[in-house]
Amino acid sequence: MATVKYVEEAGASDKIKEIYGEIKKMFGIPFVPNLFKAMANHPAYLETTWLRFKAIMGTGKLDPKTKQVIALAVSATNNCEYCINAHTAALKGMGFGDQEITELMAVVDMFNGFNKFLDGLRVESDLKP
Amino acid sequence: MATVKYVEEAGASDKIKEIYGEIKKMFGIPFVPNLFKAMANHPAYLETTWLRFKAIMGTGKLDPKTKQVIALAVSATNNCEYCINAHTAALKGMGFGDQEITELMAVVDMFNGFNKFLDGLRVESDLKP
Amino acid sequence: MATVKYVEEAGASDKIKEIYGEIKKMFGIPFVPNLFKAMANHPAYLETTWLRFKAIMGTGKLDPKTKQVIALAVSATNNCEYCINAHTAALKGMGFGDQEITELMAVVDMFNGFNKFLDGLRVESDLKP
Amino acid sequence: MATVKYVEEAGASDKIKEIYGEIKKMFGIPFVPNLFKAMANHPAYLETTWLRFKAIMGTGKLDPKTKQVIALAVSATNNCEYCINAHTAALKGMGFGDQEITELMAVVDMFNGFNKFLDGLRVESDLKP
Amino acid sequence: MATVKYVEEAGASDKIKEIYGEIKKMFGIPFVPNLFKAMANHPAYLETTWLRFKAIMGTGKLDPKTKQVIALAVSATNNCEYCINAHTAALKGMGFGDQEITELMAVVDMFNGFNKFLDGLRVESDLKP
Amino acid sequence: MATVKYVEEAGASDKIKEIYGEIKKMFGIPFVPNLFKAMANHPAYLETTWLRFKAIMGTGKLDPKTKQVIALAVSATNNCEYCINAHTAALKGMGFGDQEITELMAVVDMFNGFNKFLDGLRVESDLKP
Numbered sequence: 001m002a003t004v005k006y007v008e009e010a011g012a013s014d015k016i017k018e019i020y021g022e023i024k025k026m027f028g029i030p031f032v033p034n035l036f037k038a039m040a041n042h043p044a045y046l047e048t049t050w051l052r053f054k055a056i057m058g059t060g061k062l063d064p065k066t067k068q069v070i071a072l073a074v075s076a077t078n079n080c081e082y083c084i085n086a087h088t089a090a091l092k093g094m095g096f097g098d099q100e101i102t103e104l105m106a107v108v109d110m111f112n113g114f115n116k117f118l119d120g121l122r123v124e125s126d127l128k129p
Numbered sequence: 130m131a132t133v134k135y136v137e138e139a140g141a142s143d144k145i146k147e148i149y150g151e152i153k154k155m156f157g158i159p160f161v162p163n164l165f166k167a168m169a170n171h172p173a174y175l176e177t178t179w180l181r182f183k184a185i186m187g188t189g190k191l192d193p194k195t196k197q198v199i200a201l202a203v204s205a206t207n208n209c210e211y212c213i214n215a216h217t218a219a220l221k222g223m224g225f226g227d228q229e230i231t232e233l234m235a236v237v238d239m240f241n242g243f244n245k246f247l248d249g250l251r252v253e254s255d256l257k258p
Numbered sequence: 259m260a261t262v263k264y265v266e267e268a269g270a271s272d273k274i275k276e277i278y279g280e281i282k283k284m285f286g287i288p289f290v291p292n293l294f295k296a297m298a299n300h301p302a303y304l305e306t307t308w309l310r311f312k313a314i315m316g317t318g319k320l321d322p323k324t325k326q327v328i329a330l331a332v333s334a335t336n337n338c339e340y341c342i343n344a345h346t347a348a349l350k351g352m353g354f355g356d357q358e359i360t361e362l363m364a365v366v367d368m369f370n371g372f373n374k375f376l377d378g379l380r381v382e383s384d385l386k387p
Numbered sequence: 388m389a390t391v392k393y394v395e396e397a398g399a400s401d402k403i404k405e406i407y408g409e410i411k412k413m414f415g416i417p418f419v420p421n422l423f424k425a426m427a428n429h430p431a432y433l434e435t436t437w438l439r440f441k442a443i444m445g446t447g448k449l450d451p452k453t454k455q456v457i458a459l460a461v462s463a464t465n466n467c468e469y470c471i472n473a474h475t476a477a478l479k480g481m482g483f484g485d486q487e488i489t490e491l492m493a494v495v496d497m498f499n500g501f502n503k504f505l506d507g508l509r510v511e512s513d514l515k516p
Numbered sequence: 517m518a519t520v521k522y523v524e525e526a527g528a529s530d531k532i533k534e535i536y537g538e539i540k541k542m543f544g545i546p547f548v549p550n551l552f553k554a555m556a557n558h559p560a561y562l563e564t565t566w567l568r569f570k571a572i573m574g575t576g577k578l579d580p581k582t583k584q585v586i587a588l589a590v591s592a593t594n595n596c597e598y599c600i601n602a603h604t605a606a607l608k609g610m611g612f613g614d615q616e617i618t619e620l621m622a623v624v625d626m627f628n629g630f631n632k633f634l635d636g637l638r639v640e641s642d643l644k645p
Numbered sequence: 646m647a648t649v650k651y652v653e654e655a656g657a658s659d660k661i662k663e664i665y666g667e668i669k670k671m672f673g674i675p676f677v678p679n680l681f682k683a684m685a686n687h688p689a690y691l692e693t694t695w696l697r698f699k700a701i702m703g704t705g706k707l708d709p710k711t712k713q714v715i716a717l718a719v720s721a722t723n724n725c726e727y728c729i730n731a732h733t734a735a736l737k738g739m740g741f742g743d744q745e746i747t748e749l750m751a752v753v754d755m756f757n758g759f760n761k762f763l764d765g766l767r768v769e770s771d772l773k774p
Contacts, residue, residue, distance in 0.1 A: 001251065001253070002250050002251050002252050002253060002409060003250050003251050003342070003343070003346040003359060003516045003519055004250055004356040004359050004360055005356050008171060010144050012229075018130065018199050021728040023248075027198055031214040031255070033255055033256055034252045034253055034254075034255050035243065035246075035247060035252060037247075038247075038250050038252050038360065038714075039246075039360070039364075041357055041359075041360035042357060042360045042361050042364055042447060044442035044443075044446045044749025045216075045360070045361070045364040045439070045442055045443055045447075047442070048435065048438045048439035048442040048443075049439060049647050050150065051435045051439070052432075052435035052436060052439050053239070053437070053440060054435075055431035055432055055434070055435040056235045056236060056239050056431075056432055056435075056720065057236075059431045060228070060229075060232040060235075060431070060432075061426070062229060062231060062232045062233065062236075066198055067236050068239060069195060069199060069202075070198060070199075070202045070233060070240070071236060071240045072197075072765070073202040073203050073206075073236055073378045073770035074202050074203075074206050074236075074240040074241055074244065074374075075197045075244055075765075076202050076243075076761050076762075076764060076765025076766075077202075077206045077207065077292070077765075078241065078248075079337060079594070079595060079596065079760075079761070079764040079765075080190060080243075080244035080245075080247055080248055081254055082247040082252055082253075082254045082256075083208050083240060083243060083244050083247060084519070084764070084765060084767060085256060085257045085258060085432075085519070085767070086254075086256035086257075087240075088137065088258040088519045089256055089257055089258040090243075092559055093256050094656055095159045095214070098520040098521050098557045099189070099190060099557055100189075100191060100556060101519060101520050101557075101766070102554065102555070102557035102558045102561070102766070103189040103190060103191045103558050103561070104199060104556075105183075105761075105762045105765045105766055106189075106561040106762070107173065107185060107186075107199040107200060107203075108184045108187050108199060108203055108758075108762065108765055109759065109761055109762040110181070110182070110758060111199070111200045111203040111212060111216075112203055112757045112758050112760070113754035113755060113757050113758030114164065114201065114209075114212060114754065115204055115207040115209035115212050115724075115757070116207075116209075116219075116590075116721050116722055116724075116750075116753050116754055116757040117164075117168075117721075117750045117751070117753065117754040118144040118164060118167075118209055118211040118212060119207075119209055119211075119721060119724040119729070120130060120133050120329070120717070120720075120722075120724075120729060120750045120753055121131050121133055121167050121721075121746070121747070121750055122130065122131050122726065122729060122730070123131050123163045123164060123167050123211055124130070124131060124133050124163055124211075125163075125210055125211045125214045125215075126160070126162055126163050127158075127162055127211075127214060127218055128214045128216035128218055128220050129213075129214060129217040129218040129390045130661035132383060132645045132730070132733045132746060133743040133746050133747055134743050135607045138545035142533075147755050154294055154738070168705055168747070168751075170286055170743045170744055170746075171576060171744060171747045173572075173576070174571055174572055174576075174747070174748070174751040176571070177564065177567045177570075177571040177572075178568060180564045180568070181567070181568050181569060183562070183564075184560035184561055184563070184564040185336070185560075185561055187367040188560045189558060189560070189561075190527060193324065198540035201378070203761075204378075205375075205377060205378025205379075206374055206378075208373075208374075208377040208378075208465070208466060208467065209724070209725060210380065213377070213378060213380060213390070214380070214390070217390045218616035219497035227391040227392050227428045228428055228429060228562075229427065230379070230390060230391050230428075231379070231391055231426070231429045231432070232429050232432070234375045234379055235375070235376045235426075235429055235432040236372075236373050236774070237370035237375065237378055238372065238374055238375040239371060241339075241370045241371050241374040242366075242367035242370050242371030243367065244337075244370070245337075245363075245366050245367055245461075246334075246363045246364070246367040246372040247336050247340060247364045247368065248334060248342070249333075249334025249335075249337075250359070250360070250363055250382070251342060251343070256648065257358050258519045259509065259511070260407055260508050260509050260510050260511060261508050261509050261600070261601070261604045261617060261774045262508055262614040262617050262618055263614050266453050267571065272490060275476060276435055286513075289513070290508045291499065291513055291514055292512075292513050293504075293505060293510060296505075296508050297503075297504075297618070297622075298619045299614045299615050299617075299618035300615060300619050300622055300703070300705060301397075301702045302700035302701075303618070303619070303622040303697070303701055305696060305700070305707075306693065306696045306697035306699075306700040306701075308420035308697070309693045309696060309697070310497070310690070310693035310694060310697050311497070311691035312488075313690055313692070313693040314689075314690055315494075317689045317738075318486070318487075318493075318687060318689070318690075319486055319487050319490060320487060320490045320491065320494075321439060323424050324456055324473055325454065325494050326476075327453060327456060327457060327460075327496060328411070328456060328457075328460045328494040328498070329494060329498045330452060330462050331456075331457045331460040331464075332460050332461075332464050332495055332498040332499055332502065332632075333488040333498060333502055334462050335464045335465065336459075336464065336499065336502040336503075336506075336511075336595070337504075337595060338391050338396055338501075338502035338505055338506055338595065339512055340502060340505040340506075340510055340511075340512045340514075341498060342503060343512045343514060343515045343516060344512075344515075345498075346516040347514055347515055347516040350516050351715075356493045358447075358448050358497060359395050361447040361448060361449045362449065362457060364443045365444075365454050365457040365461075366457060366461055367442060368439070368440070368443050368463040369457070369458045369462060369470060369474075370465065372422065372467075373396050373461065373462055373465040373467035373470050374465075374467075375422075375426075375471040376422060376425075376470060377423075377433075377465075377467055377469075378388050379390050379391055379425050380388065380389050380390050381422060381425050381469055382388070382389060382421055382469075382691055383419045383421075383468055383469045383472045383473075383478055384418070384420055385416075385420055385472060385473035385475055386467075386472045386473075386477040387472060387475040387479050387648045399622060420625055420633060428624070444526075462636075463633075463635060463636025463637075464632055466631075466632075466635040466636075466723070466724060466725070468638065471581050471635070471636060471648070472638070472648070475648045477553075485649040485650050485686045486687060487684055488637070488649050488686075488689070489637070489649055489683065489684070489686035489687045489690070490650060490687050492632075492633045492636045492637055493633070493684075493687055493690040495632050495633065495636055496630065496632055496633040497629060497630035497639040498623035499626065499628045499629050499631070499632040500624075500626060500627070500628050502595075502631030503592050503593055503595070503621075503624050503625055503628040503719075504592075504621045504622070504624065504625040506592060506600070507588070507591075507592025507593075507595075507621045507624055508617070509597065509600060509601070510616070517767065517769070518766050518768050518769060519766050519767050520766055520769050521730045529661075533697050545772075547771070549771055549772055550768045550769055550771050551759065551762075551763060551768060554762075554766050554768050555762075558693075568755070569755070572748075572752060572755050573752075575750060576744070576745075576748040576751075577744060577745050578745060578748045578749065578752075580769060582711065582714055583752050585711060585714060585718075586714060586715075586718045586749060586752040586753060586756070587715075587752060588720050589715045589718040589719050589722075590718050590719075590752075590753055590756040590757055590760065591756060591760055593718075593719050593722045593723065594722065594760040594761075594764075596755065596760035596761075596763055596764055596768075596773075597770055598761075598763040598764075598768055598770045599756060599759060599760050600761060601770045601772060601774060602770075602772035602773075603756075603772045604774040605772055605773055605774040607692075607772050608774075611687060612718075615705070615706060616705075616707060616715075618646075619701075619705040619706060619707045620707065620715060622701045622705075622709075623701060623702075623712050623715040623719075624715060626697070626698070626701050626734075627715070627716045627719040627720060627728060628719055628723065630680065630725075630728060631719065631720055631723040631725035631728050632723075632725075633680075634680060634683075634725055634727040634728060636725075636754045637647050637648050637649055637683050638646065638647050638648050639679045639680060639683050639725055639727055640646070640647060640648050640679055640727075640768055641727045641730045641731075642676070642678055642679050642730075643674075643678055643730060643731035643734055644730045644734055645713055645730060645733040645734040645737050
């Protein structure tokens with residue numbers, strides 16, 4: 001159970017209701033995810049986080065699928081169940097099947113391992129940008 | 130300084146020399162990265178790791194650029210200097226500029242943050258695959 | 259299910275019973291938390307850990323609320339369900355409401371993100387103590 | 388060395404210059420920290436991150452010192468050198484001496500340890516909010 | 517629920533069936549662990565991972581019990597429930613009781629704590645190999 | 646540079662000097678490691694941490710070499726340079742050569758990878774203690 005209440009649409013301020021409306025529209029779903037309903041306990045945080053979310057996910061040169069791939073790789077490395085489920089769902093909606101998801105995790109597996117091997121032996125960096 | 134010696138080509142076994150040759154060819158560089166020269170202290174580990182590296186990075190449906198993106202996202206999340214340098218270099222060689230690299234890290238930033246917010250409040254998963 | 263047994267008061271040694279008594283008194287609860295009942299499988303570890311717990315949480319210049327805030331920030335970053343629950347409960351007992359807990363996690367969110375952005379781009383430290 | 392260029396004030400857009408001005412004013416320093424100069428490679432990210440930074444650090448019920456304490460506890464847990472230096476400097480500017488910084492890290496030490504002990508034995512949560 | 521299907525023996529290719537047979541034999545169990553049935557969504561990954569698993573766990577100078585101890589220490593530090601359960605079971609099968617498992621976690625506790633204390637204060641390395 | 650001063654023997658209290666003496670004797674070295682000289686900024690923390698260190702490393706059923714192996718596996722997973730150096734040195738002093746250290750890191754590599762693969766796909770635990 002979450003340790004704070006979720007701010008439901010019914011009792012929310014007009015500003016929060018407006019953001020909730022945008023969220024449902026952008027995600028194409030009929031409900032507001034718990035992530036945002038928890039953030040709404042601190043309205044200024046929700047508002048600026050949503051602006052930033054739109055800037056990071058919606059502008060720039062990287063395509064949306066690549067951004068979801070990054071999100072899933074990060075969430076797997078951190079073992080965040082909520083985000084793993086959400087970004088796997090997003091990628092499946094973009095055409096990823098079990099093979100692509102497994103391939104992604106094979107890369108996550110390999111480099112999490114290499115990261116620790118390299119750090120654990122203090123191997124000097126010799127491939128640089 | 131690395132805590133173990135690097136196995137240099139000069140004194141390596143024929144099997145290791147063969148792997149070193151393949152590595153230089155695949156990476157298109159005239160030297161063997163320290164990563165593999167450290168692994169060579171345990172030859173069976175180097176040999177099977179190289180086979181697996183080729184399978185993970187060279188087969189399947191995800192394209193090589195996407196795999197480098199995953200590698201960099203994982204390595205940034207783990208703060209592995211060697212791998213961050215190596216995969217940033219790889220992505221720059223594939224056409225990523227400062228904007229793309231910064232965009233990638235903006236996504237890494239946002240989801241590392243969301244991961245901890247969600248876990249820290251025990252928010253229930255409601256977006257599932 | 260825990261992977262080791264909990265050492266219950268009934269069958270515990272006198273020394274462990276004494277520590278259990280102190281724990282219940284300090285926490286103001288009628289039971290011994292599982293954390294300590296698991297530690298009691300290694301009595302010298304429980305005994306010295308309890309001495310250290312009292313020194314870290316009960317002496318020095320930082321106030322008890324600040325120490326609980328640190329404990330929750332650390333536990334959220336590590337995604338430790340037991341500790342997140344325990345320290346959220348402690349802070350609620352000290353007057354934190356949903357807004358304060360959410361604010362705390364907003365800070366946890368932001369700096370977990372910045373940490374990875376900074377490391378992921380190898381940004382040089384220019385703000386130093 | 389950072390893997391992307393820093394966007395210096397001289398060549399920056401008017402919008403970025405404005406943000407840089409606000410940053411110097413808020414931090415009370417005569418230069419723009421590298422953190423923000425790296426973010427400026429993706430202007431929409433810098434702009435919304437700065438808005439969010441001001442909301443998280445400048446509004447709400449938790450006091451500024453508590454927020455710096457959280458930032459340092461998170462950064463120590465993640466081993467982010469840039470942020471550790473920056474937030475230690477901020478706390479020293481707010482009156483923390485070597486004793487308070489060491490006390491803070493003693494709490495970070497203890498709960499990082501407890502987190503892993505509890506997870507490593509799958510100890511069931513019995514202290515709940 | 518896993519986010520990808522498990523590849524069951526019934527419908528698997530001959531190569532995968534052969535690997536599954538080896539796995540059951542080496543682990544001395546009548547079923548194939550989910551770990552490998554998930555990997556089988558990417559056959560080349562399963563095949564090379566299994567070769568590498570045999571090299572890492574089955575060759576070299578460190579004894580099998582020490583390797584299980586390392587696996588459990590890593591898995592506790594990462595909070596991976598699957599691996600914690602699996603390696604605790606393996607160690608119990610090799611003679612570890614509640615005391616040894618608790619002792620192992622006491623060491624995990626202490627050094628996870630020291631790691632963060634040292635990094636959080638940027639303490640200079642003075643004990644070197 | 647460390648963010649707090651080290652408490653040198655010359656100016657230390659009698660109690661701290663006594664602990665420093667024990668540390669040098671137990672480690673068999675003519676100086677006090679920086680770890681403890683930083684802790685001494687909070688004397689009660691140093692004193693109880695040292696008691697606990699002796700209990701965890703010096704009592705119980707696991708042998709000293711196994712405890713150093715755990716310490717190194719944890720420190721590699723956390724990328725703590727100070728502890729990696731210290732525990733590699735300790736293991737080399739106990740007879741580990743480059744092969745054993747590399748083998749240890751191969752196991753660290755593999756299970757860090759498996760941990761993230763398993764978590765990233767939410768694979769259900771089927772090997773339990």
